[in-house]
Amino acid sequence: MVAFGRTRALDGVSLRVEPGETLGIVGESGCGKTTLARVVLGLQPLASGEVRVDGRPVKGVARGQAAQVGMVWQDPFASLDPRWKIRDSVAEPQRLAGQVSSVEGLLSQVGLDPSLGDRYPHELSGGQRQRAAIARALALRPGLVLLDEPTAALDLSMQAQILNLISELRRSGETSFVFISHDLATVRYLTNRVAVLYLGKVVESGPTEAVFAHPKHPYTSALIAASPSIETIGKLPPPVQGEALLAENKTIGCRYASRCQFRDAVCERQEPEWRGEQSHFAACHFVFPLPGSEDGKSLTKTNSDV
Template structure:
């Protein structure tokens, strides 16, 4: 039985995005496995094998300067783990992550501070990611203390500039996080992330904890900042409406692997992988068009014991015997690259089970 990895390689990037230069980010066959085995003695007495959770298992992509790449998928698919691998919060089990040609593994080495300054992360919960005992000025100035030699007056001037940049008032610097709304706290998080002039922001569901109207304000702010500062975003989300608004390209993850990677309009206009089509069909349609919809069937399998072959085959309406025994290879399909036997053999457009 073959177990060829179904990590998706890169489709062609539009010339405007690529700019003919080296990608800012290169992820090559990245994997992160977690050992979730019971204690050694218990495992030996019960004769249980080691339990490995393959949170990310063979993911490859590149990210061009000034581009927004969104990673989407159901909870537990590995999106947030991939984000943490990119900023060095987790170590790699296998593979390589490069920032402008330099491995992320150097972030924790003596000479890694300059590289760390170039990438920052915006977390999902702005309140949990801010020290409630610190005033806003100290929260935003923390990267300046680490990465610059500014004196106190210069740091205060930079904090005031950042507060204006994210739509807050410089007088807010003396307040505490609990004195702000959720949207304002996320603006503070964005200001802190921008403090040391980074090039790459890894955004782990930065608007999921906010009201819908506030989400739109924060997303528009992020797009404006990207245009003004030339920022590059890796955007993690499970909200496809948000992804459609912000992304240039979309990567669809399932059980730790990329199953489809394509420009945004191709994903939303002509999705190729059955899982991508199921995700899009699950988006509520408030217009009441009566368009037929394909519900997302079944549950995500146990990641400790994933299905053989294509891991999506137990939920796929088009699965055949080949899908059960052999993992699909990543192949070009128009503007996309897709890991699906149906794409390779021409039966991905079927409307029902084979």
């Protein structure tokens, strides 16, 4: 759990990333996605709980942490010092780890001409800068790379290039990725499994295709319906109703209840348990949607307490 004063930014989040897997984290602004990345990096202390990378607990920013976890931020300038040449920023993790620098190979791996290593960040395009930031994140061949909205600051054609690059990198199968985004289409394209965060809590997780094709949680369903895609073109997307309540220690009932059009008395007074099957679960009192129902307009009540 991560607490900022009275706000529980993350609460009861339990996630596992298998070797070679790409896990997507989706959810609205403020739901705790970046906080989760900071926790995994050891930049954000936990009030309770623990993070393990390769079986070893992460406790603060330990020296050598970069060897375990690489990080790509939304803004490439967060990874690249504007006063340093690209080659120096990319080489820095290896230099600090006492390794022989392999900048040329790293730049080639991310599709950058090695001659660009002699430029400063402002002399590159936005997409080239993000490629350089990815090269730096890969420098120590970490087992896990976190990408927090890596394409959000780029224009559309640059976004496509960076997504293709990530797709190629993940095909090599050596590294696990956590891809954080509120762009559902790219999460669907890039990831094997997905976790949906709502106010600091995972409300649904499962194989990506299963979650997108048959969402079990009303929030996931509303997110998908509100996301433009080939399937939804021509339909008016129903927005997620209401405002997200601040997670100010709301510990009773379902966090999503105030916005959920399917809420029932039980949702207000009892926190939902995980329900589902075959590694696809949701924290909802109801199984959603009823097979054969249209766009999840009916629910199967599974809780006899209702």
